[in-house]
Amino acid sequence: MLKKRSNCPLSCWLEIFGDKWTLLIIRDIAFRGKKQYKEFISSREGISTNILADRLRLLVSNGVLIKTRSSSNKLVIHYELTEKGKSLAPILLSIAKWGNDHIPDTMIIGA
Amino acid sequence: MLKKRSNCPLSCWLEIFGDKWTLLIIRDIAFRGKKQYKEFISSREGISTNILADRLRLLVSNGVLIKTRSSSNKLVIHYELTEKGKSLAPILLSIAKWGNDHIPDTMIIGA
DNA sequence: CGGGATCCGTCTTGATACTG
């Protein structure tokens, strides 16, 4: 399922996270408390439904997210980070710091 | 030149680096001592020439790389990291660590 | 209503061949 171009850990990581959307989903869950499909859709960047569904499926199949059902409403699906997913946090933070330092008009807070 | 989907530093960073190839070029320069077009081509992942040319152009235009000429042979072009580019190193290292910890059969060394 | 799947036009990617 994860095809490898090489044994470089960076290259392998890019096979999973190397696109413009995947890390934003992780961000929404890890730092913005989002869990539901419609909450990811509502983020400012505007991911489309087919792309979101595809990325969620990939993240679940790679063990980064787990899909559960809300305890309060069984119709609502929740996506949550696994331990593997949570361990991405330092990467996201170091990227965000780089962005703040080197890209004009960026700020951590926002939705 | 850098169009923004939002003011999130992570999202802006992804506009530059969010693909499967760009960070590999940074890796080759930062950790493998590569400088020339043909050296990037020779990496195991096998980037094609049009994509490489495109990414190098983008990285130069974003101030991450600078294009110079070899002092020994004026026909040879060298790509080198700017300070802005060098400051990506901690990000690459934290990604590589994650890959080593969570993706089977990965190793730092290799070409 | 929430969470998708499908279709379609467009934009991007990629492999290969070729060039200044």
Place this chain on the structure above:
DNA sequence: CAGTATCAAGACGGATCCCG
């Protein structure tokens, strides 16, 4: 050596439709 040109294949975006 360091790229372009070409052209096919795939990814994306947006709208719409579907299903429980």
